[in-house]
Amino acid sequence: MSGREQKHWTDDEVDALLEMAGGMPVASIAAELGRTVCSVQIKASRLGVSLDMSAAVWCPSCSTWRTGLDSNGRCPACRMRSLADAMEARWRNETPPDAVSQPAPAPVAKRPPLAVVRAEEAAAVERHRARYNAAKMRLSRARRSGGD
Numbered sequence: 001m002s003g004r005e006q007k008h009w010t011d012d013e014v015d016a017l018l019e020m021a022g023g024m025p026v027a028s029i030a031a032e033l034g035r036t037v038c039s040v041q042i043k044a045s046r047l048g049v050s051l052d053m054s055a056a057v058w059c060p061s062c063s064t065w066r067t068g069l070d071s072n073g074r075c076p077a078c079r080m081r082s083l084a085d086a087m088e089a090r091w092r093n094e095t096p097p098d099a100v101s102q103p104a105p106a107p108v109a110k111r112p113p114l115a116v117v118r119a120e121e122a123a124a125v126e127r128h129r130a131r132y133n134a135a136k137m138r139l140s141r142a143r144r145s146g147g148d
């Protein structure tokens with residue numbers, strides 16, 4: 001029996017890999033799982049999971065891991081939120097609320113898997129987009145009905 005045979009991956013190990021992928025260095029994942037870096041890399045690529053830790057970035061505005069920031073340092077969710085805020089402010093015919101800058105909490109040591117980051121970000125963008133659309137509709141409705 002060769003000791004170099006590929007050890008079978010259990011469901012628990014696959015779950016653990018998915019959980020850790022992108023959140024910690026591949027060497028640490030390998031150590032956690034008691035496998036070689038090479039074995040982890042092969043498994044990750046078969047699962048279509050990125051081990052790239054640079055894939056997720058910390059957005060200081062919403063204190064959340066995101067897929068990326070624009071040139072203004074805003075993540076897609078923050079960009080949509082500011083559009084929604086501006087549209088709601090227009091609808092209320094108010095000046096936009098001052099952007100209160102609160103000290104952002106430090107990034108948590110462990111980054112969530114990129115799939116989780118993506119899903120959370122997409123949900124946040126959708127929430128803000130819904131607010132934006134609702135405010136836009138109320139604004140145009142108010143303009144249509146308001147004769148004076």
Ligand SMILES: [Zn+2]
Binds near residue numbers: 063064074075076
């Ligand atoms: Zn953000």
